[in-house]
Amino acid sequence: MTAEDTAAPARRGRPGYDRQQxxxxxxxLFNEQGYDATSVSDLAGxxxxxxxxxxxxxxxKSAILEVALDDALSGLESALDDAVRSHSDASAQLRALVRGAVGVLTARQSRVTLLLRVRGNSDVEQSALRRRREFDQRVAAIVRAAQAEGMIRxxxxxxxxxxxxxGMINSLVEWYRPGGPVDPDELADDVLRATFDGLQA
Amino acid sequence: MTAEDTAAPARRGRPGYDRQQxxxxxxxLFNEQGYDATSVSDLAGxxxxxxxxxxxxxxxKSAILEVALDDALSGLESALDDAVRSHSDASAQLRALVRGAVGVLTARQSRVTLLLRVRGNSDVEQSALRRRREFDQRVAAIVRAAQAEGMIRxxxxxxxxxxxxxGMINSLVEWYRPGGPVDPDELADDVLRATFDGLQA
Incomplete structure (x- = not known):
């Protein structure tokens, strides 16, 4: 009897996991015990x-990692593209990006957690690190433009x-719990207040 | 070979590593390849x-982890004790703590990195997580007091x-490089400005 048999009857006598599951x-598993330490046998087990x-x-195993990292990166890149498309001034783009990024982190928490732990141990990881760097450079350019506009110190x-x-946004993956007491939209408001207005009363 | 031998060259034809080295x-090694994946043989090699x-x-191996985690935690706890001892109002305590914590992270970066990756897989890790939680609770009490003083939103x-x-402070371990272009004191100023005053001009 397999795990899946208990939830729904398997159709071909085989457990009915789909690709997403x-x-x-x-x-x-990768997040719990480390990608390198997890074997295909562990996963099958x-x-x-x-x-x-x-x-x-x-x-x-590497193909699974690639899909998971792409999912996290695509989410962040889309949030950035949306922010740039929706606003003309850099300061508003940055605010929209912060809100969007908090949304991606709370919605795709496990995959972003995996992304943040990537150290470049393989081509797949190197490629993910390159995309992270490009993302950071695009964001830094927006921050620079917002400084030139006089809107960011x-x-x-x-x-x-x-x-x-x-750093503040990414740290959410450490403690945010889906369905917990902290609402993702309110969390985005808190992060916006903390980063733009500051905690000082 | 004992720790005391360390300052002086090894006297018995053995490599002269001291306890600190x-x-x-x-x-x-723990940070590069994960604590669980690192064997005593890897370390000896x-x-x-x-x-x-x-x-x-x-x-x-567990004793090494315990000393490393204690070093990181003691640094943060001392920064907190110093901040509380040196200032009477909670808002000033919080500012002093932020500055002190940035100092600990930049000075003990590798050990704090290890601390931040601890997931509670052993008694030593569980004990470190408990100390982190106590630290967080003491800081949250100061934030609450600063809110009551009307100094923090x-x-x-x-x-x-x-x-x-x-989250912002801890993220420094990911990119800060000792001796690099970013000075630790200026970094503490930046973190204080970002968290208290906000990035808005």
Whole structure:
């Protein structure tokens, strides 16, 4: 009897995990015990399926990582594209981006957590790090433009300010709990207040 | 070989690592490849010493972790104690703590990095998580007191504000480089400006 048999009857005598469910479980395991320390056998064991059933969905462990990281990065990149498209002044773009990024982090928490732990140990990880750097550079350019507009304080270097803002945003993955007492929209308001207006009364 | 031997060259034809140097290398390896994935053999190999030479300094891998985590936690707890002792109003305590915590993170970066990755997989890790929680609760109480003083905005929950401030501070371990272009004191100024005054011009 496999895990899936308990929820819904399997149709071909095989557990009925779809690609998305395999991805969810894999990302959870990667986050819990580390990507490098997790084998395809661990994953198959956790899902209660054979390794060949897993290979039906993904060619390799690395392919799972690639899809998960792409999901996190695409979310952040879309938030940035939307912010730029929706606003003409840089300060408003930055505010929209902060709100959008908090939304991505709370909605895709496990995949963003995985992204934030990537250290560049493989081509897939190197590629994800490159996309993160490009994202950071685009954001820093917006911060710089907002400084030129006189809307963001110029006494903090734009690259440092970008890192501080995203340091605060990214830290949400450590403690935010979906369905918990903190509402994601209110959290975005809090982050906007803290970063733009400051905590001083 | 004992810690006291360290300042002087090894006298018995063995590599002259002292306890502190073993700790440094171990923490670097733990951060690079994960604590659970690092064996005492890996560590001995990295140092070019035998396992028994290592056991002369530390009883176990877990003992190394315990010392490293205690170093990070003691630094943060001392920063908090100093801040409370040096200032009577909560808002000034909070500012002093932010400055002190940035100092600890930049000075003990590798050990704080290790602390931030602890997930509670052993008694040593559980104990470190408990101390982190106690620290967070003491900081949240100061934030709450500063709100009561009218110095910190009250429209953000004190526990959330504490997490946002320390989210920003803790993120420094990801990118700060000792001896790099960013001076630790200026960085503390930037973090204080960003968290208290906000980025808005």
């Amino acid at each position: 395999v991805l969810e479980v894999a990302v959870r 956790e899902l209660g399926v054979t390794k060949s059933a897993l290979y039906h969905h993904f060619d390799s 110029a006494d903090i270097d734009a690259a440092v300010a970008t890192r501080l803002i995203f | 073993v700790l440094e290398v171990a923490v670097r 990295e140092l070019g010493v035998t396992k028994s030479a290592l056991y002369h300094h530390f009883d176990s 009250a429209d953000i929950d004190a526990a959330v504000a504490t997490r946002l401030i320390f």
